[in-house]
Amino acid sequence: MNQFSYMRPSNLKAAIDAVAKDTSARFIAGGTNLLDLMKNGVVIPEKLVDINRLPLKDIQLNKDILHIGALVLNSELAAHELVITYHPLLSQALLAGASQQLRNMATVGGNMMQRTRCSYFYDTTMPCNKRVPGSGCGAIGGINRMHAIFGASSDCIAVHPSDMCVALTALDATVLVAGPKGNRRIPFGDFHRLPGNTPQTDNTLGKGEIITAVEIPSNAFTKNVYYLKVRDRASYAFALVSVAAALDISNNIIRGARLAMGGVAHKPWRLREAEQTLIGKAPTTENFRVAANIAMTSAIAYKHNAFKIPMAHNTIITALQKAAAI
Amino acid sequence: MKKQQVGQSMDRVDGRLKVTGGAKYFADHQLEDLLYAALVCSPISNGHIKSIDATKALRAPGVADVVSHLNAPPVPGYKQENKNPKQGLKIFNDDRIYSNGQPVAIVVANTLERAVHAASLVQVLYSQETHHTEMSNNMDKAFQNNGMKDYVRGEADAWKKAPVTLEAEYTMPIEVHNPMELAGIVAHWDTPDTLTLYAKTQGVKSVQQTLKELFQIPEQNITVHAPFVGGAFGMALRVWPLEVATILAAKKIRKPVKLVITREQMFTLVGYRPQATQKISIGATIDGKLTGITHEAVAITSPYEDFTEGIVGMSKFMYACPNVNTKYQLVPLNISTPVWMRGPGEATGAFALESAMDELAYKLHIDPLEFRIRNHADTDPEKNLPYSSKYLKEAYQMGAEKIGWFQRNPEPRAMKEDDMLVGYGMSSGAFGAYRGKATANAILKADGSLVLRSAAADIGPGTATAMVQIAADATGIDPAKITFLLGESAYPEAPRQGGSSTVSTVGSVVNDVCKTLQQKLGELAINHLPAFKNAKPEDIIYEDGQLLLTSDRSVKISYQEVLHQQSLPELLVTTTSQSGDERKKYSMYSFSVHFAKVHVHPATGVVSIKHVVSVADSGTIVNSKTAASQMIGGVVGGIGMALTEEAIMDHRFGRFVNNNYADYHVPVNADVPPTDVLFINKKDPYINPMGAKGMGEIALIGFAAAVSNAVFHATGKRIRDLPITPDKVMQEKNEI
Ligand SMILES: Cc1cc2nc3c(=O)[nH]c(=O)nc-3n(C[C@H](O)[C@H](O)[C@H](O)COP(=O)(O)OP(=O)(O)OC[C@H]3O[C@@H](n4cnc5c(N)ncnc54)[C@H](O)[C@@H]3O)c2cc1C
Numbered sequence A: 001m002n003q004f005s006y007m008r009p010s011n012l013k014a015a016i017d018a019v020a021k022d023t024s025a026r027f028i029a030g031g032t033n034l035l036d037l038m039k040n041g042v043v044i045p046e047k048l049v050d051i052n053r054l055p056l057k058d059i060q061l062n063k064d065i066l067h068i069g070a071l072v073l074n075s076e077l078a079a080h081e082l083v084i085t086y087h088p089l090l091s092q093a094l095l096a097g098a099s100q101q102l103r104n105m106a107t108v109g110g111n112m113m114q115r116t117r118c119s120y121f122y123d124t125t126m127p128c129n130k131r132v133p134g135s136g137c138g139a140i141g142g143i144n145r146m147h148a149i150f151g152a153s154s155d156c157i158a159v160h161p162s163d164m165c166v167a168l169t170a171l172d173a174t175v176l177v178a179g180p181k182g183n184r185r186i187p188f189g190d191f192h193r194l195p196g197n198t199p200q201t202d203n204t205l206g207k208g209e210i211i212t213a214v215e216i217p218s219n220a221f222t223k224n225v226y227y228l229k230v231r232d233r234a235s236y237a238f239a240l241v242s243v244a245a246a247l248d249i250s251n252n253i254i255r256g257a258r259l260a261m262g263g264v265a266h267k268p269w270r271l272r273e274a275e276q277t278l279i280g281k282a283p284t285t286e287n288f289r290v291a292a293n294i295a296m297t298s299a300i301a302y303k304h305n306a307f308k309i310p311m312a313h314n315t316i317i318t319a320l321q322k323a324a325a326i
Numbered sequence B: 001m002k003k004q005q006v007g008q009s010m011d012r013v014d015g016r017l018k019v020t021g022g023a024k025y026f027a028d029h030q031l032e033d034l035l036y037a038a039l040v041c042s043p044i045s046n047g048h049i050k051s052i053d054a055t056k057a058l059r060a061p062g063v064a065d066v067v068s069h070l071n072a073p074p075v076p077g078y079k080q081e082n083k084n085p086k087q088g089l090k091i092f093n094d095d096r097i098y099s100n101g102q103p104v105a106i107v108v109a110n111t112l113e114r115a116v117h118a119a120s121l122v123q124v125l126y127s128q129e130t131h132h133t134e135m136s137n138n139m140d141k142a143f144q145n146n147g148m149k150d151y152v153r154g155e156a157d158a159w160k161k162a163p164v165t166l167e168a169e170y171t172m173p174i175e176v177h178n179p180m181e182l183a184g185i186v187a188h189w190d191t192p193d194t195l196t197l198y199a200k201t202q203g204v205k206s207v208q209q210t211l212k213e214l215f216q217i218p219e220q221n222i223t224v225h226a227p228f229v230g231g232a233f234g235m236a237l238r239v240w241p242l243e244v245a246t247i248l249a250a251k252k253i254r255k256p257v258k259l260v261i262t263r264e265q266m267f268t269l270v271g272y273r274p275q276a277t278q279k280i281s282i283g284a285t286i287d288g289k290l291t292g293i294t295h296e297a298v299a300i301t302s303p304y305e306d307f308t309e310g311i312v313g314m315s316k317f318m319y320a321c322p323n324v325n326t327k328y329q330l331v332p333l334n335i336s337t338p339v340w341m342r343g344p345g346e347a348t349g350a351f352a353l354e355s356a357m358d359e360l361a362y363k364l365h366i367d368p369l370e371f372r373i374r375n376h377a378d379t380d381p382e383k384n385l386p387y388s389s390k391y392l393k394e395a396y397q398m399g400a401e402k403i404g405w406f407q408r409n410p411e412p413r414a415m416k417e418d419d420m421l422v423g424y425g426m427s428s429g430a431f432g433a434y435r436g437k438a439t440a441n442a443i444l445k446a447d448g449s450l451v452l453r454s455a456a457a458d459i460g461p462g463t464a465t466a467m468v469q470i471a472a473d474a475t476g477i478d479p480a481k482i483t484f485l486l487g488e489s490a491y492p493e494a495p496r497q498g499g500s501s502t503v504s505t506v507g508s509v510v511n512d513v514c515k516t517l518q519q520k521l522g523e524l525a526i527n528h529l530p531a532f533k534n535a536k537p538e539d540i541i542y543e544d545g546q547l548l549l550t551s552d553r554s555v556k557i558s559y560q561e562v563l564h565q566q567s568l569p570e571l572l573v574t575t576t577s578q579s580g581d582e583r584k585k586y587s588m589y590s591f592s593v594h595f596a597k598v599h600v601h602p603a604t605g606v607v608s609i610k611h612v613v614s615v616a617d618s619g620t621i622v623n624s625k626t627a628a629s630q631m632i633g634g635v636v637g638g639i640g641m642a643l644t645e646e647a648i649m650d651h652r653f654g655r656f657v658n659n660n661y662a663d664y665h666v667p668v669n670a671d672v673p674p675t676d677v678l679f680i681n682k683k684d685p686y687i688n689p690m691g692a693k694g695m696g697e698i699a700l701i702g703f704a705a706a707v708s709n710a711v712f713h714a715t716g717k718r719i720r721d722l723p724i725t726p727d728k729v730m731q732e733k734n735e736i
C-alpha cells in the first residue's frame, strides 16, 4: 500500500472540494471495499476523504417518500421500521448481502459505488480493461463463472455485485447527488451503466460528486415481495443470480409488478418487459414462466456461466412464486 | 477411588488462555529489534529470474534488506550435486521458477507496512517458459515412483465378470488449507550457529531435524517454540520454503525477523489437498456380494517433489471382496507441492469408493446400508489379520436409528418437505489407528503437583487436556494439580501431530511415565521409609496420589510426603514408550459412519444439509467434549469438501483466481446443520494402555460421499465432481 494523506471534513462542500480538485483523492465511507482495493494496489489514492462526519445518516419519511442518507449503514437500514413496513424487499435484499460484520460497516453510498468482484480486476498481474483500459479482458477467455449474461461488451463482462441495488432498482429509487456544479437527481436505473467500450466507468457519477441520499417513492409492494439470492454457500457469498420480485395482487389479479436481477449484468438488471406481461394476469406458475422466458430472451453466456441462463429463469419463477405465496 | 477422568467431558485446560487472549501464538512474539518481512512472489509459472532490481525498495523508508538468490547466505544442506531432481524447492538457491507464487525475494523492514510497500517496489524480470497446470491436459505425464506399487489381491479386474457392475469416474479439485491463523515464523540467530524460532508447526522436533540438516548446525542449537497453533490440519507437518526464507533473512540481517504470509499466499506456499481423478470399477453378485473392486487414482504434484498419500488404501481393506486391484499415479504440474489435509488421501479415496458403493447398491436394488453390511470385512482382507477391535456394524445401526434411515423412502426423488426435495445419504470411513514412539518427563513437585513434558503439539484438538486426564487416572492425582507442557523442542521427543495418533502415542507415554514415577516413589519408600521397609515393589499399590501396602491398606503415604521425607524438592523421571508386537498380530483401524439429510431446492440447485449424524468407532473416548468437537470439526471440513471448497485456477497464467476468503468458500455457520456425534466408546484391547484409537481423520473421511449420496437420493442426479455447487444440481429450465 502507498502512503496517503487523510482528512475528515465535517461539511459537504469541503468534502466535494477535496475530491474535485485532486484526481487521486477518494471518498471513504465504511472502507469495506476501498481498503481491499488499496491493499491489492487496484486503487492507489494519494488522499482519503473520510465522509463519516457528514450529516448524511438520516432515514425519514417525507410525503410518502422514504429518504435514506448515503451514510446509513446497511445493517441499520435493513432493520429500520420504515423500511420493514413500507419496503420490505429492500430489507430482504440487504440481509442477503455480505455478512453481519460487513453490513455493520457498509454504507448505502459505498454499496452503490462498490466495484465488481471480477478476480482479474483485483489481481494487478492480470489483464483487465476495467482496471487498466486497453489491457484486455482477462475474464472473457478465462474463468467467467460469475460473469454477466446480459448487457456485456467485448471489452468487459463483469457484473455489479450489490444486492441492495437490485431492490432499489426494482423500487424505482432516485439517487441524490451533490457536486461541484450543484445538486442532481438520477433515476436509479440510470445510475450504473453498461460497460460498452469504457468499462473503467461503473456509473454516471461525475468527478467530485458525492451521493447524499437515496429516495424511494411510495408503492404498494408491502406484502407480496421476495428477494431470492442463489449462491455457493448459505451466507457470505456473492450471488450467482438473484431476483427481486414485488407484486401488487388484488382479487387474484396482478395490478403491479417489479422484477430485477443481480449477478447477471454490469448494473442491476431491471426486467421491464417481463413485468409488463404480468400485469392483469393471475399469479400462476404458468404466467410466471412466460415472464421468465421474456426476461431471458437476450441472455448470452460465456464458457463457464451458461448455467446462469436456466438458473436465472428458474430463479425468476421461484421468486415470483414466493412473492405471490403460491 | 477417585472418579475416573478418562471419558469425562473435562473443559480444555487452556480454554481460558485462548478465549482471553493469553495464549501466545507464533506471531504474537515481539522480540527486541524485531523486523518484519514480506515476500515477493513470482507472477509467472515456469521459467527463470532474469534480474532483480531492489534499488527502489532499498531506498524506501525503514527497509533493512532485500534477500533473494542473488545475496542469500548459503544453505549448506542444499546438496548441489545430488542427481535426484526431486529434492524440493531450494528457496533462494537459484533463478529457477517452477510455479506461480513461488517466492523470489523477501523484503525486511522495521514495520510491516513498510515491508509490504517495499515488496511492491522490487522489480523482477523473468524469462518465461511454457507452463503446465491443467491436470486433464497432462494425463500423458502420469507416472509412478518406486513407492507407488500397484496392488492386486486375487484376480485383477475381476469386476468385469460380475453380473452387476459399475464403472464411474470421480473428480475432486484442489482444496486449500485455510485455517484462521496464517502461516509464518519468527526467526532469530542468537549467534551465527544458534537459532531460535517461534513457529507454526505440528512438530517442533521435526522442524529442528529439518533445519539441522539444512544449516548443518547441532540439534541442540536450534530452539523451536510452538505451544499454541491456530489450526493446521496438515499444512504445518513440514518446514516450507517461506520459513527457510525468513531464517535466511534473519541470518543475513542478524536481527530477528517475523514473516506472516497473506491469505492469498496460503494458496501457493503451504500445500493443499491435491486435485484427483479416480475411477472405480466394481462388481457384485445379484444378491449383493462384492466380487471385484478396481480403484485407479491420479493426483497432481509439483515438478520438484512427489507427494503421495493413501488415496487407494481404503479400497484394499474396507470390504470383504476377494479380488481387489489398485493403481495410483501422479501428474507433475507447475504448481507447488501438495500436503496432507485432514483425512488426507483416504478422504479423497473414500469419496470415490463410498459413492460407488451407493451407486452399485441402487443398481442392485439393495439398501446402501444393507449392501455395506453384506460386505462387511470381519477380518482385514488386505493384511489377513483380525482387527484389534471393530464395531462398525453397531455404528451403522446407531447412526441409522438416530437419523431415521429406516423411515426413509429409498426411492430417489420420492421425498419432499414443502418445496424441497429431501434426501438421506450415508457412507463409512476408516483410517489406520497408529501408535508411534514418544518420550516424556514427569516431574512431581514438593506441593504434590505434577508436571508432564513432551515435545508434542496441539493444533486444536485439546492435546494437553486429554493428557491431563490420562495422567490423572494413572497417578490418582487431582487433574487440577497436573500440567501437561508441549510444543517446545527442549522437551523430550514426540512425533508430529498428524495421522490421528497423538492421543495414542503421547497418551501412552504419559501413562507409562506416570507408572515409572510411581515405581520410583515405591523404591524411595522401600529404601527409606520404615513402614515400607520390608515391602517388595509388587506389595505397593498406588491410589488417589498415595502409596498403600496391599497387606495393610492403613499403611499409606502421599506422593508428596515421600518427597518431603527425603527432603527432595522434586522428582523427575523420563520414559520412552512405543508399540510392540501387537501391531503384527492385529490390524488396527478407526472407523466412522456418516449420515446426512439434505434439502435440495430443485429449481435453483441449492443443497442445504439439514441434519448430520456421525458415529465414531475409535476405542475409548478420552474426553467426550473435545472428541465431539473433533468430530463436528471434521463434519464442517467435510461440508466444505462436499459442497463449497474449490481452488480455481486460470491455466493461461497458472494463477488462482479465488485466492481469498470471499471467493474460496469455506463453510460458514449457516452451512452447518445440527450435528449429532455418537461414540461406540469401547476400549480397544491392544492398541495402547488407554484403548483409544485416533479420531481426527475419520471425522472427515467418507463425509463427502454421504452428502453426494443424499443428493442422489433427493434428486435422482448423481454428482461425481466435487464440490456439489448449485449449477451442477439445478434442474433444467422447464422442469419446474
Ligand atoms: C467479503 C465481502 C463480501 C461481500 N458480499 C456482498 C454481498 O453478498 N452483497 C453485496 O451487496 N455486497 C457485498 N459486499 C460488498 C459490500 O456491500 C460493500 O463493500 C459495501 O457496501 C461498501 O460500502 P462502504 O461504505 O464500506 O464503501 P467504501 O469501501 O468506503 O467505499 C467504496 C467506494 O464508494 C465510494 N463512496 C463511498 N461513499 C460514497 C458516497 N457517499 N458518494 C460517492 N462515493 C462514495 C468510495 O470512494 C469508494 O470508491 C461484500 C464485501 C466483502 C468485502
Ligand code: SF4
Binding pocket: A116, A118, A119, A120, A121, A127, A128, A129, A130, A131, A136, A137, A138, A139, A140, A155, A156, A157, A158, A199
Ligand atoms: S470482465 Fe471486466 S472487470 Fe473482469 S477482467 Fe474483463 S474487463 Fe476486467
